[in-house]
Amino acid sequence: MSGAIDTAPVHAAPGDSSHARPAWALSAPALMLFAGVLVIPLVMTVMLSFHDWGQYKGIEPVFILKNWHEIATDPYYAEMFWRTFRIALLTTLIAALFGAPEAYILNRMSGRWKSLFLLLILGPLLISVVARTLGWALLFGGNNGLMNKLLMSLGLIGSPLRFMFTETGMVVALVHVMMPFMVMSVWAALQRVDPQIENAALSLGASPLTIIRRIVLPQIMPGVLSGAIIVFSLSASAFATPAIIGGRRLKVAATLAYDEFLNTLDWPLGAAVAVLLLVALVLIVVGSNALIERRYAEVFR
């Protein structure tokens, strides 16, 4: 019995390797490009994070844990990372809260309206993130922001709404930027739902609310969650929006790494921040992805 089990892979092996060789050969160009533009710079960044740096001596290619030690002990970095993930999490939650119903309503619209509103939602993707974020800054930025001026002249608010250099501002602007990704992800999940399924539930006596809660939501949940993963990782590593709204005062991981590289010129410290952000994101994304796949195995197939 055990002999039979043992020999089976041996029989299979020659066939496998004869298939594997051309497969490797064919993917070699892509693999080389992948290594050239992604793996090598990444490895160099990781190595850089262990180098030394001084105001006058510049970068010294030695192996020390100075940068990592600084990040681990200085509460400034802990606060900054918490802020980064807090903003990303809030952005994700709000995007899911608005994006999922948006996609559902969109999916129920008929023909012409559907394509019009789909264009309205996806259209902003064609405009640069910088332009979109500057738009928010123009509306709410300080005393001269258009909205602030209007609201104050109407007497609705006494002092201008604080938007620039606040986490609220960053979250609002990020939600705006990230919304299309959430809508698209939920939309894709909705396309796989049988259009008759709501009628089936209706005929069994379910109320509209029950149908959404017990029939529709469980089926689009994988879409919401994969959209959440995209939005979370994009928001946590976002640069343009936090840079414009948060500026120097309210730094997140990406803007801090940028400043270390280009302003302080402390490349090793910037590398350490970037590597930490990357590792944390990879862990979070891979972890939640595995969780989702296990939880929703029957819906995913």
Added chain:
Amino acid sequence: MPFLELDRLGKQFGAQTVVDEFSLAVAKGEFISFLGPSGCGKTTTLQMIAGFLDPSCGAIRLEGRELTAVQPAKRGLGIVFQSYALFPHMTAAENVSFGLEMRRVPRAERVERVRSALTMVGLAGYEDRYPKRMSGGQQQRVALARALVIRPSVLLLDEPLSNLDAKLREEMQIELRQIQRNLGTTTVLVTHDQNEAMSLSDRIVVMSQGRIEQIGTPQETYERPASAFVARFLGRTNDFAAAIDRTVAPPRLVAGSWSAPAPAGIAGPVTITVRPERIGFADAGLAARIVTRIFQGDHWLFQCVSECGTVIVIRQNDGQPQPVEGDAVHLAWRVEDMSLRGAGAAA
């Protein structure tokens, strides 16, 4: 008073009339089929009964009660969809249980009813399977159990068997019929498969372009089709142009070299319609030559060329010697096996 009554039901999509003047009375416990080609409005009619579509005009009554004003969720009908529309995130048992939960059936009774419904459709032991891990036939049974477990007053089936292969479909037809007989649930089946309609139904509603062509038992619609459309749609037919010969007394009905005493009340030229299995080879009759002969196990199919055009003849494979290709034969049929239609037809 009929159990389910459709009264001059109509549906328009924009300018297009999809269902027109649809009137039908269904008795309690009856099995009715809507039969017609694709796009003739079968699904639309069924969806109006279910309440997913609002009729443009007309009324639907269940036990004399107006149904059009009742919410679909409150109609208490059981529906099996063409795509089954099972809830993919629920097991077979959870799918079947859903309708009972909505009706606030106590838990113990729910479990018992789900179990017996799944047993009835032959799925005992599949309670914890997800629909994705079931075959088409099994999914179809879950859908049937889900619709029946709420003890619906009417069961609506929209081409429930069309996704199954021929053998499984036949098995499911027999099973469906047995279940329906045992429970006595009034059933409306939508299908475009005439064999399915004939083997399952008490009565068939033959539809064409949103209109009812004929309502009758399977035998009636097959043997006394009300229109050429019904005759052609329910199995194969042969049409012969015939005329009345008044030079002889009594007058005779003549098609080529075939003739018979003319029925009373016939005036001008008519079309004779005869089923292929009702035509036999005889010593006298319509002269023809056999072009192809196809063996189909329990019967032979002959294609003949006659004076009146191509004729199809089906003969039982009863062991008797049969003519071969190229043979000259005479085709004959009994007067009561043909139906007449045309300008001069009285009926």
